[in-house]
Amino acid sequence: MLKQIALKRENITSFQQYPFDIPAIRSMDTLPIRKPITFFVGENGAGKSTLLEAIADRCDFHTAGGGRNNTYDVHASESALGNYIRLSWLPKVTRGFFLRAESFYQFASYIEGIGLEAYGGQSLHAQSHGESFLSLFLNRFQGDGPAIYLLDEPEAALSPARQLTFLRVLRDLAEFGNAQFIIATHSPILLGYPDADIWSFDGEEICNVHYEETEHYTITNTFLQNRERVLKELFSDEG
Ligand SMILES: Nc1ncnc2c1ncn2[C@@H]1O[C@H](COP(=O)(O)OP(=O)(O)OP(=O)(O)O)[C@@H](O)[C@H]1O
Numbered sequence: 001m002l003k004q005i006a007l008k009r010e011n012i013t014s015f016q017q018y019p020f021d022i023p024a025i026r027s028m029d030t031l032p033i034r035k036p037i038t039f040f041v042g043e044n045g046a047g048k049s050t051l052l053e054a055i056a057d058r059c060d061f062h063t064a065g066g067g068r069n070n071t072y073d074v075h076a077s078e079s080a081l082g083n084y085i086r087l088s089w090l091p092k093v094t095r096g097f098f099l100r101a102e103s104f105y106q107f108a109s110y111i112e113g114i115g116l117e118a119y120g121g122q123s124l125h126a127q128s129h130g131e132s133f134l135s136l137f138l139n140r141f142q143g144d145g146p147a148i149y150l151l152d153e154p155e156a157a158l159s160p161a162r163q164l165t166f167l168r169v170l171r172d173l174a175e176f177g178n179a180q181f182i183i184a185t186h187s188p189i190l191l192g193y194p195d196a197d198i199w200s201f202d203g204e205e206i207c208n209v210h211y212e213e214t215e216h217y218t219i220t221n222t223f224l225q226n227r228e229r230v231l232k233e234l235f236s237d238e239g
Pocket residue numbers: 018022042043044045046047048049050051080184201
């Protein structure tokens with residue numbers, strides 16, 4: 001299990017440039033990872049992907065999105081933060097995966113090249129984006145032994161109904177599959193997973209928030225409950 005992420009502040013010479021100029025990163029000291037499911041939330045550009053990518057880098061996962069042994073031909077972006085964080089494990093976990101929505105299709109091509117047996121026998125490209133995403137989890141990741149999965153906006157591939165299915169997949173893997181997840185998301189459905197830790201990157205420092213405190217919940221809830229009023233205000237000239 002991953003227990004903690006620490007920023008090696010002593011090795012950083014300047015907080016004036018990326019990635020250390022991002023408020024959430026600049027103020028970071030240690031971030032405890034306390035639950036099987038951890039979410040990173042925050043505005044676009046708040047630093048969620050930057051930290052997730054750094055964790056993937058430290059896990060030796062392919063930072064274009066993939067697992068330890070996936071060296072498929074996608075230009076791996078250098079993680080600017082990877083060398084400046086320290087991961088604490090108990091015990092160390094090496095199995096797992098980093099997946100970002102935009103590199104999913106390249107990953108699918110790679111899988112096609114190495115054989116399909118592990119993926120339900122069907123080409124991932126022959127399935128829709130969301131179906132292939134779910135089959136990835138259902139077929140590949142229900143193995144034995146502990147694993148850590150790092151997911152960047154998985155909802156991009158999933159319809160609302162499949163997001164619900166994915167909650168079930170998360171529950172099964174976290175409770176019975178010895179799996180740990182860190183997920184950057186904007187989805188009010190995924191965030192609704194019970195008993196997850198939600199870390200918000202929106203303030204001056206990363207802080208723990210309740211589901212109902214997230215804008216994902218409050219804005220979605222207000223919109224669905226009062227759609228006409230919200231739209232009227234939004235579209236009014238004064239708005
Ligand atoms: N390689 C880079 N060089 C310089 N700045 C970068 C680089 N990558 C990202 N940034 C900047 O760092 C900030 C944080 O980006 P990041 O992708 O981590 O945000 P995020 O919270 O994941 O956002 P989103 O929800 O839109 O995915 C942004 O302002 C972004 O423009």
